[in-house]
Amino acid sequence: MRVIFAGTPEFARVALEQLHAAGFEVPLVLTQPDRPAGRGLKLQPSPVKQWALEQGVAVAQPRSLRLDGKYPDEAAAGREAILAAGADVMVVAAYGLILPKWVLDTPRLGCLNIHASLLPRWRGAAPIHRAIEAGDAETGVTIMQMDAGLDTGDMLLVERLPITDTETTAGLHDRLAALGGRMIVEALELAACGGLRPVPQPAEGVNYAHKIEKAEAAIDWALPAEVIGRRVRAFDPFPGAQTVLGAEVIKVWSATPEAGEGDTPGRILEVDERGVLVQCGGGRLRLGVLQRAGGKRLPVADFLRGFPLQVGAVLGAAA
Structure with a gap:
């Protein structure tokens, strides 16, 4: 089976590597243009x-x-490359471009998408982040037959994964990438013998996983501790939850909820080797890993040696 692969980030690379290892012929890869970085x-x-x-x-x-x-010239060149590849199927994973109908209709078996969500729970750009942020108990991977809609196609294979209460987007991404790579190999092996059974997505339970924006990084200490803690984990590694103390920007990479009420949201209540305890709108958070602008992530004990935090100071209050 000849497979065109369309994808861009590490999540997609894992699947492409698995397809290659399983012996599928990949005559063409589509990916986003090179981007400035570093x-x-x-x-x-x-x-x-x-x-x-x-x-x-x-x-x-x-x-x-x-x-x-x-x-139009780039699209025409892309069309020529796709037609010349003579593929049986296109596999798509976090490609970043909308596929027009002519692309969906070109391969004999159409286009199969590796989606990191239990569709239709999280359609859209950021299903891993949003599942953690929402406090979902589980997520998974759906292999989907692509159609003209946004993640609306029939489901071909579905597998579930639990989300732990310490899960970050970085860790869950790696688990889902490995699962997606295994599942797309299974899906293509089934497709080769006509063994796939499409199932329409339910009409209920549809949510849209909006792209993560940098503006979401700012911690609102008036929110409940559980909500802030989920966002800290959801925004690791990008964009990283952050707060301010005067003119200093501090990123928060570890935050464990604890019970406790009755103080100003953002006020530092304790500073010791166990962490920095901060009052929230409901409950408290014990911060365990922090980072100054331009610095490295540090366990709180190491962080405090270079930047002491005082009991009574209020985080989130800019200078």
Whole structure:
């Protein structure tokens, strides 16, 4: 079976590597254009492109595949590459481009998407983050037959994973990426023998997982401790939950909820080797790993050696 692969980040690279290891022929990889990254803002290839170049697989990076869109020449070149690949199926994982109907209809078996959610619970760009932020007890991977809608296609395979109460997006991402890679191999093996059984998504329980914005990083200490704690875990590694103390920006990477009421939200109540205890709108949070702007993540004891925090100070109060 010949497989075109469309994806961009590490989540997608894991699946591509699994397909290759399982013996599927990948004549073409589609991925996002190189982006500036790092302190020098040099153009960097995506994880998927890096893997493809290492393996000698052809790569196309159109900014659009809409033939009537903003980049018609790039879309036309992408169409030529897709047609020339003669693929049986396209596998899509966090690609970042909307696929027009002509793409969906080109491969014999259509386009299969690896979606990191139990559809239709979280459709959209950030299902891993939003599942943790919402306090979901479980998530999973859905292999979906793509259609013209946004994550609305029929479900082909579904597997579930529990979300622990200490789970971060970084850790859950890695578990879901490994699961997605295994499942897409299984899905293509079933597709080869006509063994896939499409199931329409339920009409109920649809939520949209909006893209994570940097503005969401600011901690609102008036919220309940449980809510803030989930956001700390959901925004690890990006954008990182943060607060201010005067003019100093402090990122919070570990926050454990505790009981306790009756003080100003954001006020520091205790500072010791167990962490920094902060009052919230409901309950309290014990902060265990902190980071100053331009610094490294540090356990609280190490952080306090370079930047002492005082009982009674109020976090979230800018200078």
